[in-house]
Amino acid sequence: MYCLQWLLPVLLIPKPINADLFHYAFLILHLLSFFLEKKPCTICSIIFLTAVCLICYSCWDSCIFWSCRS
Template sequence: MYCLQWLIPVLLIPKPVNPALLQTHVMFMALYLIGFFLERKPCTICSLVFLAAVFLICYSGIGNCLLWSTNCDTVRCDNG
């Protein structure tokens, strides 16, 4: 479970308040995770624990996900 020490801090990096920087933040996170999984090749248990944590964070509330924006303050959420 040594590989989790490199994955858990990714969940603690705050999203930027400025909506203009959100796309850069998402790109950084995606490239970091892709590079980490290609270079370090974490064990299956670490990968599953990390993916479960991301899933729980993303679906626990609006605007919490680190990989995409579901915040109604930065995008238009009305249906009209």
């Protein structure tokens, strides 16, 4: 679970008010490069992807990839 400590801060990055394409592209490229370079274990990857899916699905406006307006 050592690799999970490098993934969890990504969920805590505050989303800017005017989130533009560069913010989303930076996060996606950061995650992609992390997964290619560090090669986290399967359990950590599943835990992180589940947390991202739950946060984005709950629509608390804290999703790091898109803003959820109801």
